[in-house]
Amino acid sequence: MGANPTSAFPNGIGASSLRKEDQRFLTGAGNYTDDINFPGQSYAYFLRSPHAHAKIKSIKTQAASAAPGVVAIFTGADLAEAKVGGLPCGWLITDMSGQPMKEPPHPPLAQGKVHHVGDQVAVVIAESYLQAKDAAELIEVDYDVLASVTDVATATQPGQPAVHDMAPNNVCYVWGHGDKAAVDKAFSAAAHVTTLEIRNNRLIPNAIEPRAAVAQYSRSEDAYTLYVANQNPHVERLLMTAFVLGLPEHKVRVIAPDVGGGFGSKIFLYAEETVITWAAKRVNRTIKWTAERFESFMSDAHGRDHATKAELALDKDGHFLAMRVKTAANLGAYLSTFASSVPTILYATLLAGQYTTPAIYAEVTGVFTNTVPVDAYRGAGRPEATFVVERLVSKAAMELGIAQDEIRRRNFIKTFPYATPVGLTYDVGNYEATLAAATKIADVAGFPARREEAKRRGKLRGIGYSCYIEACGLAPSNIAGALGARAGLFEAGEIRVHPTGSVTVFTGSHSHGQGHETTFAQVVAERLGIPFENVDVVHGDTGRIPFGMGTYGSRSLAVGGSAIMKALDKIIAKGKKIAAHMLEAADSDIVFENGNFKVAGTDKQLAFGQVAFSAYVPHNYPLDKLEPGLNETAFYDPTNFTYPAGSHICEVEVDPETGVTKVVSYVASDDFGNIVNPMIVEGQVHGGLVQGIGQALLEQAVYDPESGQLLSGSYTDYAMPRADDVPNFKVDTQVTPCTHNPLGVKGCGEAGAIGSPPAVISAVIDALKDLGVRDMAMPATPYRVWQTIQNARA
Amino acid sequence: MTVKLLLNVNGKEVEADIDPRTLLVQFLRENLRLTGTHVGCDTGQCGACTIHLNGQAVKSCNILALQAQGSEVLTIEGLAAANGDMHPMQVAFKECHGLQCGFCTPGMVMSATALLKENPKPSEEQIRAGLDGNMCRCTGYQNIVKAVQTCAARS
Ligand code: FES
Ligand code: FES
Numbered sequence: 001m002g003a004n005p006t007s008a009f010p011n012g013i014g015a016s017s018l019r020k021e022d023q024r025f026l027t028g029a030g031n032y033t034d035d036i037n038f039p040g041q042s043y044a045y046f047l048r049s050p051h052a053h054a055k056i057k058s059i060k061t062q063a064a065s066a067a068p069g070v071v072a073i074f075t076g077a078d079l080a081e082a083k084v085g086g087l088p089c090g091w092l093i094t095d096m097s098g099q100p101m102k103e104p105p106h107p108p109l110a111q112g113k114v115h116h117v118g119d120q121v122a123v124v125i126a127e128s129y130l131q132a133k134d135a136a137e138l139i140e141v142d143y144d145v146l147a148s149v150t151d152v153a154t155a156t157q158p159g160q161p162a163v164h165d166m167a168p169n170n171v172c173y174v175w176g177h178g179d180k181a182a183v184d185k186a187f188s189a190a191a192h193v194t195t196l197e198i199r200n201n202r203l204i205p206n207a208i209e210p211r212a213a214v215a216q217y218s219r220s221e222d223a224y225t226l227y228v229a230n231q232n233p234h235v236e237r238l239l240m241t242a243f244v245l246g247l248p249e250h251k252v253r254v255i256a257p258d259v260g261g262g263f264g265s266k267i268f269l270y271a272e273e274t275v276i277t278w279a280a281k282r283v284n285r286t287i288k289w290t291a292e293r294f295e296s297f298m299s300d301a302h303g304r305d306h307a308t309k310a311e312l313a314l315d316k317d318g319h320f321l322a323m324r325v326k327t328a329a330n331l332g333a334y335l336s337t338f339a340s341s342v343p344t345i346l347y348a349t350l351l352a353g354q355y356t357t358p359a360i361y362a363e364v365t366g367v368f369t370n371t372v373p374v375d376a377y378r379g380a381g382r383p384e385a386t387f388v389v390e391r392l393v394s395k396a397a398m399e400l401g402i403a404q405d406e407i408r409r410r411n412f413i414k415t416f417p418y419a420t421p422v423g424l425t426y427d428v429g430n431y432e433a434t435l436a437a438a439t440k441i442a443d444v445a446g447f448p449a450r451r452e453e454a455k456r457r458g459k460l461r462g463i464g465y466s467c468y469i470e471a472c473g474l475a476p477s478n479i480a481g482a483l484g485a486r487a488g489l490f491e492a493g494e495i496r497v498h499p500t501g502s503v504t505v506f507t508g509s510h511s512h513g514q515g516h517e518t519t520f521a522q523v524v525a526e527r528l529g530i531p532f533e534n535v536d537v538v539h540g541d542t543g544r545i546p547f548g549m550g551t552y553g554s555r556s557l558a559v560g561g562s563a564i565m566k567a568l569d570k571i572i573a574k575g576k577k578i579a580a581h582m583l584e585a586a587d588s589d590i591v592f593e594n595g596n597f598k599v600a601g602t603d604k605q606l607a608f609g610q611v612a613f614s615a616y617v618p619h620n621y622p623l624d625k626l627e628p629g630l631n632e633t634a635f636y637d638p639t640n641f642t643y644p645a646g647s648h649i650c651e652v653e654v655d656p657e658t659g660v661t662k663v664v665s666y667v668a669s670d671d672f673g674n675i676v677n678p679m680i681v682e683g684q685v686h687g688g689l690v691q692g693i694g695q696a697l698l699e700q701a702v703y704d705p706e707s708g709q710l711l712s713g714s715y716t717d718y719a720m721p722r723a724d725d726v727p728n729f730k731v732d733t734q735v736t737p738c739t740h741n742p743l744g745v746k747g748c749g750e751a752g753a754i755g756s757p758p759a760v761i762s763a764v765i766d767a768l769k770d771l772g773v774r775d776m777a778m779p780a781t782p783y784r785v786w787q788t789i790q791n792a793r794a
Numbered sequence: 795m796t797v798k799l800l801l802n803v804n805g806k807e808v809e810a811d812i813d814p815r816t817l818l819v820q821f822l823r824e825n826l827r828l829t830g831t832h833v834g835c836d837t838g839q840c841g842a843c844t845i846h847l848n849g850q851a852v853k854s855c856n857i858l859a860l861q862a863q864g865s866e867v868l869t870i871e872g873l874a875a876a877n878g879d880m881h882p883m884q885v886a887f888k889e890c891h892g893l894q895c896g897f898c899t900p901g902m903v904m905s906a907t908a909l910l911k912e913n914p915k916p917s918e919e920q921i922r923a924g925l926d927g928n929m930c931r932c933t934g935y936q937n938i939v940k941a942v943q944t945c946a947a948r949s
Binding site for chain 1: 823827828829830831832833834835836837839840842869870871873874880884887888889891893894895896897898899900903918919921922923925926928929930931932933934935936937938939
């Protein structure tokens with residue numbers, strides 16, 4: 001750990017530099033949204049629907065308004081009267097029939113109807129939080145409770161309650177992707193077909209910091225400031241101003257300060273921050289809102305929740321011929337910000353995995369239900385795709401009696417670039433390298449002996465594989481636009497060199513745990529040849545940063561880092577001109593190396609700091625040709641996605657008496673392209689793996705099918721992975737640099753969550769295979785595993 | 795109705811008139827503006843609010859401020875030495891990358907220091923069991939365990 005001995009710069013690219021942000025986080029000096037207070041602030045409490053589906057007959061607020069400390073109460077009617085719009089969806093999916101998806105209105109406070117438990121009905125603003133909460137109890141809402149539907153697999157059947165009248169059979173869209181005729185033909189000629197029914201379990205993101213916001217309005221400037229726990233403040237501002245509140249963007253500043261984890265759930269524009277921003281002007285007070293955890297469960301966008309039928313056609317030697325996938329994806333009660341794209345664009349395009357499967361067809365039905373909206377959660381579509389592909393492959397290998405690694409090798413893509421049948425072109429990869437590394441580290445050769453040894457202890461040991469791929473570095477704006485994105489997906493960066501040669505970097509990426517203040521500073525320090533300590537990174541403030549699309553989809557370094565590299569190129573190009581003047585040489589004779597501008601082939605040189613100083617004190621400076629100052633901004637739009645990929649091998653032990661499954665060994669060999677900070681990358685992998693293991697073994701959002709109540713609405717009912725639920729991981733990286741961005745990086749934030757669920761589940765199945773078990777649903781809880789064993793023995 | 799509260803927080807005597815319903819975590823965050831102690835849940839399960847009360851790790855969302863009457867409270871803000879040098883556990887967390895978003899971190903560090911006081915040389919299993927009351931959604935726990943081991947090995 002620490003300095004990279006091979007780099008000229010102790011904290012340059014490749015060094016496990018300790019993090020700049022840690023001092024404040026470790027000493028209690030972090031500045032999270034709920035830590036921010038202003039004199040005279042008021043507090044908001046949201047009254048939420050106790051019903052999954054109901055008509056609102058009336059709302060009476062008189063008694064509540066008279067309660068102590070109440071400043072104001074607003075309902076959907078107030079917002080409608082003020083012409084506040086609905087929360088928008090940022091991605092248009094076009095139905096197979098060419099029709100646009102159904103977009104039911106998503107009012108920030110319910111109008112006429114509530115559509116899920118937790119739906120916002122009214123907001124109370126009061127002098128204290130407790131006063132707001134107490135007053136909310138006095139609001140009388142007369143509901144006419146309607147039948148509800150929560151289960152994605154059955155919601156589209158005839159006779160089910162309609163969540164929205166405008167969406168018959170609760171269908172938002174039926175979307176098709178791939179060559180159906182080619183797939184059907186391949187299936188009819190196949191020697192073997194492997195079939196799976198999959199429920200990709202519904203998850204609740206549960207960042208440990210609950211969502212929070214503080215909204216201010218300044219009468220003197222007629223402008224708003226919103227502090228919000230959010231992953232992409234510029235996107236938040238764009239959506240809120242242009243689509244909902246009808247405000248000019250330059251009058252709204254959005255600041256996402258320290259954010260305590262996001263995992264996707266803090267990408268989206270939510271009702272609460274929208275309502276308090278609007279209300280801040282109405283009541284002319286600063287308004288603060290912090291979610292209680294029970295509200296996080298019922299109002300943060302959930303993840304996954306697919307019901308899928310998947311088939312893989314193979315020839316007699318185990319070569320993949322075609323894949324056919326039919327998925328019903330739960331979208332929840334309303335379309336959240338990126339909800340429509342997750343089970344389509346981010347899912348079906350990944351179904352080739354690491355394999356040469358020549359024909360693939362997917363049909364996805366987006367389904368409305370009376371549940372919390374479902375949107376991107378760490379991996380977003382790609383874990384669901386990986387689970388389909390890798391479970392099919394593992395099951396096919398079992399059925400055909402081919403070794404798990406061998407069936408994968410037989411089908412690996414080996415030449416690049418490779419155009420898949422589902423619309424992506426992989427620029428580069430080396431799947432054999434990660435599989436070989438993982439096999440070695442996991443000591444697969446020793447597995448039979450470990451299995452025997454476990455048997456003697458009464459435990460059933462199994463091994464599972466997962467060779468995943470993801471498309472990251474979202475995204476080439478023109479491709480995304482052609483696929484329905486309603487926003488660009490570039491990134492912006494600004495390098496501000498100060499007169500003494502220190503640097504402030506402004507990035508549109510946002511860090512909520514990823515450590516950008518460190519990683520980005522390493523990139524800048526190395527490129528400019530200046531001390532790491534002299535570089536500060538600023539993120540999360542629309543008032544200070546030129547623009548930004550934020551952090552999700554493992555895009556920060558690949559896209560945000562590339563924007564910084566482009567800005568650095570401009571800094572160096574200008575520096576060369578300044579240096580040429582000062583050294584009395586031609587521009588073209590200046591080279592920049594190790595932090596010095598040199599006249600090539602001579603010992604004449606100027607340090608970076610001297611040139612920076614000259615840019616701000618331009619006494620000896622080409623003022624006739626060049627502006628003073630050294631400050632450059634760049635926007636970078638990627639030309640392709642990046643394709644991190646890897647091989648994971650998991651071993652579990654199942655106690656047949658209790659059904660308890662323990663992950664006893666986990667090896668991940670990942671190819672993230674070049675790596676700037678190996679320590680941070682490892683940490684990202686660890687965290688992702690535990691979220692994936694959580695999905696495989698523990699986590700499950702449960703709705704009561706009758707009442708539509710969220711039964712897993714607290715930490716007592718929703719099993720979060722804890723320290724003693726998971727093992728130590730062995731993490732390795734192999735490197736094939738990305739070919740199309742300046743750092744050669746691919747992204748690492750989601751890999752663990754994408755790769756691990758099928759590895760764990762396949763290991764559980766392998767442990768139970770002698771009992772005849774061939775499938776296992778997630779989460780593989782002790783009860784479910786025990787029941788499966790009992791059924792198998794019966 | 796308010797009640798007088800007297801206690802010692804991070805080595806300083808504190809006196810305040812408070813609503814008797816005030817939770818200790820609220821008192822620390824809102825009255826004293828010691829915002830390093832975080833709130834991650836409403837059911838006493840995440841551990842983000844962990845502090846030391848008379849040397850014991852306690853979830854400060856689970857007790858009333860009045861229950862700390864006359865006690866000594868140590869929060870994350872008081873853990874470093876008077877000259878600002880971080881506590882060895884803080885140093886170990888930094889060196890082992892035992893934190894990412896930092897939100898669980900104050901509670902995690904307070905639990906970890908209490909754990910080592912009880913058991914100065916814990917096994918990996920004992921560390922994992924000992925931190926069972928603290929959730930982290932970011933790190934996957936491995937580097938937190940490593941930090942505690944590192945700190946234990948150094949003392
Ligand atoms: S805030 Fe979660 S245990 Fe105290
Ligand atoms: S570091 Fe983010 S929750 Fe632990």
